Amino acid sequence: xxxxxxxxxxxxxxxxxAAVLAxxxxxxxxxGRDAExxxxxxxxxxxxxxxxxxxxxxxxxxxxxxxxxxxxxxIVAVALPAQHMRGIVANYAGLVPDQAIVVSLMKGIExxxxxxxxxxxxxxxxxxxxxxxxxxxxNLAREIALKQPTATVVGGIDEAATELIAEATAxxxxxxxTNPDVVGVELxxxxxxxxxxxxxxxxxxxxxxxxxxxxxxxxxAEITRLGLALGANPETFSGxxxxxxxxxTCASPLxxxxxxxxxxxxxxxxxxxxxQTGGTAEGVKTSLSIQxxxxxxxxxxxxxxxxxxxxxxxxxxxxxxxxxxxxxxxAEIV
Numbered sequence: 001x002x003x004x005x006x007x008x009x010x011x012x013x014x015x016x017x018a019a020v021l022a023x024x025x026x027x028x029x030x031x032g033r034d035a036e037x038x039x040x041x042x043x044x045x046x047x048x049x050x051x052x053x054x055x056x057x058x059x060x061x062x063x064x065x066x067x068x069x070x071x072x073x074x075i076v077a078v079a080l081p082a083q084h085m086r087g088i089v090a091n092y093a094g095l096v097p098d099q100a101i102v103v104s105l106m107k108g109i110e111x112x113x114x115x116x117x118x119x120x121x122x123x124x125x126x127x128x129x130x131x132x133x134x135x136x137x138x139n140l141a142r143e144i145a146l147k148q149p150t151a152t153v154v155g156g157i158d159e160a161a162t163e164l165i166a167e168a169t170a171x172x173x174x175x176x177x178t179n180p181d182v183v184g185v186e187l188x189x190x191x192x193x194x195x196x197x198x199x200x201x202x203x204x205x206x207x208x209x210x211x212x213x214x215x216x217x218x219x220x221a222e223i224t225r226l227g228l229a230l231g232a233n234p235e236t237f238s239g240x241x242x243x244x245x246x247x248x249t250c251a252s253p254l255x256x257x258x259x260x261x262x263x264x265x266x267x268x269x270x271x272x273x274x275x276q277t278g279g280t281a282e283g284v285k286t287s288l289s290i291q292x293x294x295x296x297x298x299x300x301x302x303x304x305x306x307x308x309x310x311x312x313x314x315x316x317x318x319x320x321x322x323x324x325x326x327x328x329x330x331a332e333i334v
Contacts, residue, residue, distance in 0.1 A: 010031070015030065019057055019060060023171045029070075030060055031064070070096060078106065079105040082106045085124075106282075108190050117190075130161065132161075138247065138248035138249075148173065154178050194303070194307050195215065195283075198306060199219075220237060260277045303324070
C-alpha cells in the first residue's frame with residue numbers, strides 16, 4: 001500500500017520521524033522554515049544542525065512550502081515546539097487533507113489552557129479525536145536516527161488510525177505498539193521531561209545512583225497519581241510511554257531536559273542553561289503547566305513543585321532538596 005506523509009518540523013525528532021516513515025515505505029515531505037536546512041536535506045541527505053554525521057534516506061524530501069508538503073498526505077505528523085505549536089499551525093487548518101490522520105510527536109502541556117498537544121491540534125485544525133494519534137515512548141532521536149533498536153507507543157482512540165501509523169512506522173529497528181489511552185500516553189510524555197530536569201539537577205550536584213533511582217521512582221508515582229485523577233489507564237504508566245520513556249530521558253546525556261538540569265546545578269541562570277542546552281527543553285515550561293493542572297484536580301506533585309521552585313522562583317537548590325526530603329513519612333503502598 002502506497003502512503004504519503006508530511007512531517008512538520010525539521011528539528012531532531014521531526015527529521016528522525018521522517019526517516020522512520022521513509023524506512024517503513026512511506027513517501028515523505030519534511031517541512032520547515034529554514035531554506036538552508038531544506039536544501040541540505042535534499043542535496044546532502046543530512047541535517048547537520050540537529051543530527052550531525054547521520055545520513056538520511058534519500059527518499060525524504062524537504063520543502064519550505066507547507067502547501068506542497070501537505071498536498072495529498074495520508075499522514076500529517078507534527079513535531080514543533082509544544083508551547084509555540086498552536087501559533088505556527090493555526091493558519092494551515094484548511095490545507096490538511098480530509099483523509100489524513102494527524103500525529104502529534106510533541107511532549108508537552110500547553111501553558112494556561114493545560115491542554116495536551118493532541119487537544120491543541122484538535123482545536124487549531126478543527127479535527128475530531130478519531131483522526132488524531134500520538135507517538136510517545138523512549139524516543140531519543142539520535143539513537144533512532146542511527147537505527148538502534150527501539151519500541152514506541154502509538155496512542156489513539158480509533159484503532160484503524162493507530163494501526164495505520166503503526167504499520168507506516170514499523171521496521172527492523174522501530175517497533176510500534178498501540179494503546180487507546182491517549183490521556184496516559186501524552187501525560188507520561190510531557191511529565192517525564194519535568195522529572196528528567198530534576199534528575200539532571202541531582203546528577204549535577206554530584207549525587208549518585210541511589211538519588212537518581214529515588215527521584216525517578218517517586219517521579220513515576222507522581223505521574224501516575226495525576227494520570228489516574230485525569231482518567232488514564234494505570235497500566236500505561238508501567239509501559240513504554242511511562243516507565244520506558246522516563247528511564248530513557250532521565251538516564252541519557254542525549255536528553256535536553258537532563259542536560260538543562262545539570263547546567264542549573266552548576267549555578268547558572270535559567271536563560272544561560274537554556275542557551276547551553278542548545279535546544280528546546282520542554283520540561284521548563286511544562287513544569288508550570290503540570291503544576292497548574294495538578295492544582296486544578298487536587299493532586300500533590302512535590303517533585304514538579306520543586307522543579308518550578310528551582311527554575312522559575314529562584315529558590316536555592318539545596319533548600320528545595322531539603323524540603324523534599326523532610327516531607328512527612330508515609331506508607332509507600334496503601
